[in-house]
Amino acid sequence: MEKLMIRGGRPLRGTVQISGAKNSAVALLPASLLAESEVVLDNLPHLSDVAVYSEILQELGGQVTWKGDSMVIDPSNLRSLPMPNGKVKMLRASYYLMGALLGRFGEATIGLPGGCNFEPRPIDQHIKGFEALGAVVTNDHGSIHISAKQLRGAKIYLDVVSVGATINIMLAASRAKGSTVIENAAKEPEIIDVATLLNAMGAKIKGAGTETIRIEGVDSLSGCRHSIIPDRIQAATYMMMAAATRGDVLIDNVIPKHLEAVTAKLLEMGVHVDELDEAIRIIGQPHYEAVDVKALVYPGFATDMQSPMTSLLTQASGVSILTDHVYSNRFKHVPELMRMGAKIRVETRSAIIEGGKLVAAKVRAADLRAGASLVVAGLTVEDGVTEITGVEYIDRGYDHLVDNLRRLGADVWREH
Numbered sequence: 001m002e003k004l005m006i007r008g009g010r011p012l013r014g015t016v017q018i019s020g021a022k023n024s025a026v027a028l029l030p031a032s033l034l035a036e037s038e039v040v041l042d043n044l045p046h047l048s049d050v051a052v053y054s055e056i057l058q059e060l061g062g063q064v065t066w067k068g069d070s071m072v073i074d075p076s077n078l079r080s081l082p083m084p085n086g087k088v089k090m091l092r093a094s095y096y097l098m099g100a101l102l103g104r105f106g107e108a109t110i111g112l113p114g115g116c117n118f119e120p121r122p123i124d125q126h127i128k129g130f131e132a133l134g135a136v137v138t139n140d141h142g143s144i145h146i147s148a149k150q151l152r153g154a155k156i157y158l159d160v161v162s163v164g165a166t167i168n169i170m171l172a173a174s175r176a177k178g179s180t181v182i183e184n185a186a187k188e189p190e191i192i193d194v195a196t197l198l199n200a201m202g203a204k205i206k207g208a209g210t211e212t213i214r215i216e217g218v219d220s221l222s223g224c225r226h227s228i229i230p231d232r233i234q235a236a237t238y239m240m241m242a243a244a245t246r247g248d249v250l251i252d253n254v255i256p257k258h259l260e261a262v263t264a265k266l267l268e269m270g271v272h273v274d275e276l277d278e279a280i281r282i283i284g285q286p287h288y289e290a291v292d293v294k295a296l297v298y299p300g301f302a303t304d305m306q307s308p309m310t311s312l313l314t315q316a317s318g319v320s321i322l323t324d325h326v327y328s329n330r331f332k333h334v335p336e337l338m339r340m341g342a343k344i345r346v347e348t349r350s351a352i353i354e355g356g357k358l359v360a361a362k363v364r365a366a367d368l369r370a371g372a373s374l375v376v377a378g379l380t381v382e383d384g385v386t387e388i389t390g391v392e393y394i395d396r397g398y399d400h401l402v403d404n405l406r407r408l409g410a411d412v413w414r415e416h
């Protein structure tokens, strides 16, 4: 069993480079399967989710070659093989194979997805979208079979704003006959990134990033080169680490606009934040005010950032209330933070956090962002060593974490 060990209490100082976005990468990799020739993805993060996805692409007959931070994907010999089990269960984002294979081959059989299991993650809106495009969808003991002789464009209103459903429908509709309109679409930057790749492949998608997306289906898509947007969740986590340790860190290679919700909250707490063109500098302060945070769909404060934010709020004076309107039970980090001395109470969809010093403890990351929250917390602890297990979850979303933190002056290492 691997552990992440942190001897905290040192202000982080220096520069950290943010890699490409995991939540874009895991949608762009399946999107590349829609092309009939080579796709090159640049700025791809070296994460376990990306490694698993590249193995899935190879199982389907794709050829995958890493070249530094770029991946060359040759989908010309691809088939739509049934994938009821195995690697698809290791990832939430394996559900994008449904839209991609349906678009390319008119057929897909994919096991229900895995990923971080903080609460049920339904796909009813994805299925509603595929059915509206004319596909027949059946569930055979947890394996979803989707087929259509000919996908036809349709008007689809999403009952809930879903990033996954918006992207999955865009993937399939790119190859449908006629026009598709997605109403009440999600607006996350990762959706724009997927639409940018698909358009570079020859798709006709307009309105990505707004609540109405229009897709004119095309007969075929071809290869292209695309650079992935920076990871806003990783960037937000480093912003919180810098603030929590009262450090001074330049978070480089980011799109500050994608981080506005977190920047606004840090400023409200009293953190010094400088927004530059492609970087954000965080200068920690001795005193922070408690603030209330609501996790919402974009451009609101992302649900993926709320766990590390919980740890930062333990460093503020007074009581903060953090409410998650996307996933009401995403609080698996709270009992572990309480082992570290945090005073937090969870009521319905809110964590009520009273500021105070944390102590070293042995804790377990129950999911990816819960893990990130324990790292933020561990970095603040002045005496002793915090031991974090469940490191495999953290590896899903933070590449070169130990190296990055060490370069910023943290005393952090991994142990078996």
Ligand SMILES: CC(=O)N[C@H]1[C@@H](OP(=O)(O)OP(=O)(O)OC[C@H]2O[C@@H](n3ccc(=O)[nH]c3=O)[C@H](O)[C@@H]2O)O[C@H](CO)[C@@H](O)[C@@H]1O
Residues within 6 Å of the ligand: 023, 120, 121, 122, 123, 124, 125, 126, 127, 160, 161, 162, 163, 164, 165, 186, 188, 296, 297, 298, 302, 303, 304, 326, 327
């Ligand atoms: C809106 C939001 O912040 N989404 C985040 C969420 O996306 P993720 O893809 O998990 O979630 P969605 O955006 O799809 O879902 C948002 C909400 O809609 C519900 N839902 C979703 C699909 C569906 O078919 N039916 C349904 O009821 C979900 O239960 C959830 O409450 O986690 C991803 C990875 O952690 C992030 O990249 C996304 O930014």
Ligand SMILES: C=C(OP(=O)(O)O)C(=O)O
Residues within 6 Å of the ligand: 023, 091, 092, 093, 114, 115, 116, 304, 368, 369, 397
């Ligand atoms: C939970 C996350 O990932 P996934 O949806 O891929 O499980 C995340 O990125 O915070």
